[in-house]
Amino acid sequence: EAGVVQSPRYKIIEKKQPVAFWCNPISGHNTLYWYRQNLGQGPELLIRYENEEAVDDSQLPKDRFSAERLKGVDSTLKIQPAELGDSAVYLCASSRGLAASTDTQYFGPGTRLTVL
Amino acid sequence: SQQGEEDPQALSIQEGENATMNCSYKTSINNLQWYRQNSGRGLVHLILIRSNEREKHSGRLRVTLDTSKKSSSLLITASRAADTASYFCATDWVDTDKLIFGTGTRLQVFP
Numbered sequence A: 001e002a003g004v005v006q007s008p009r010y011k012i013i014e015k016k017q018p019v020a021f022w023c024n025p026i027s028g029h030n031t032l033y034w035y036r037q038n039l040g041q042g043p044e045l046l047i048r049y050e051n052e053e054a055v056d057d058s059q060l061p062k063d064r065f066s067a068e069r070l071k072g073v074d075s076t077l078k079i080q081p082a083e084l085g086d087s088a089v090y091l092c093a094s095s096r097g098l099a100a101s102t103d104t105q106y107f108g109p110g111t112r113l114t115v116l
Numbered sequence B: 001s002q003q004g005e006e007d008p009q010a011l012s013i014q015e016g017e018n019a020t021m022n023c024s025y026k027t028s029i030n031n032l033q034w035y036r037q038n039s040g041r042g043l044v045h046l047i048l049i050r051s052n053e054r055e056k057h058s059g060r061l062r063v064t065l066d067t068s069k070k071s072s073s074l075l076i077t078a079s080r081a082a083d084t085a086s087y088f089c090a091t092d093w094v095d096t097d098k099l100i101f102g103t104g105t106r107l108q109v110f111p
Helices: none
Strands: A005-007 A010-013 A019-024 A031-037 A044-050 A053-056 A065-068 A075-079 A088-095 A111-115 B005-007 B010-014 B019-024 B029-037 B043-050 B055-058 B061-066 B071-076 B085-093 B099-101 B105-110
Touching: A005 A088, A010 A019, A019 A031, A019 A088, A019 A111, A031 A075, A044 A065, A044 A075, A075 A088, B005 B085, B010 B019, B019 B085, B019 B105, B029 B061, B029 B071, B043 B055, B043 B061, B043 B071, B071 B085
Parallel strands: A010 A111, B010 B105
Antiparallel strands: A005 A019, A019 A075, A031 A044, A031 A088, A044 A053, A065 A075, A088 A111, B005 B019, B019 B071, B029 B043, B029 B085, B055 B061, B061 B071, B085 B099, B085 B105
């Protein structure tokens, strides 16, 4: 089966510009996650969707970050405006939809964002 | 930080040797998972161990969990150059339904 698809793979923007990341999860996976991974660190959860509902967005900086998952399939994560500290790899993952803690998460290759 | 701590931060070994990396965490957990991340690639799930388990095997991987010490170890036996990657533990804390990733161990296996 096809894996989690993310685009773009790389993005370089100037600060204060907007940026958007797209994710297509594995077919049939109800749960979708967005993580941010800073250099030399592990991923940190930004938001988790169960179908089209955001069930955990407690770590999402809502002043500048937004996300949506229309029709419970693809998802878009947006940053507006971007700041220098947003430079990181943004990972999307999906899982079948059991408990997040025991459900195997399948990760995409990530989008490496550089903010200049 | 909510993340667990892994040690060592970096490890270099020769092919054929065993690699051991450790993970310590801060609070009670339901389970602990290990993931691998190759350079330029996404994370791949390796193994899950539940809080009531003490040891688990998968191929050349052996994971132990000591809940009294809040620690886990990942042993890779007979390592290969292809095992070169960063390894992360991820814990599911009791009363949460999310994974908290550690800071990772960077493993380099030389041919």
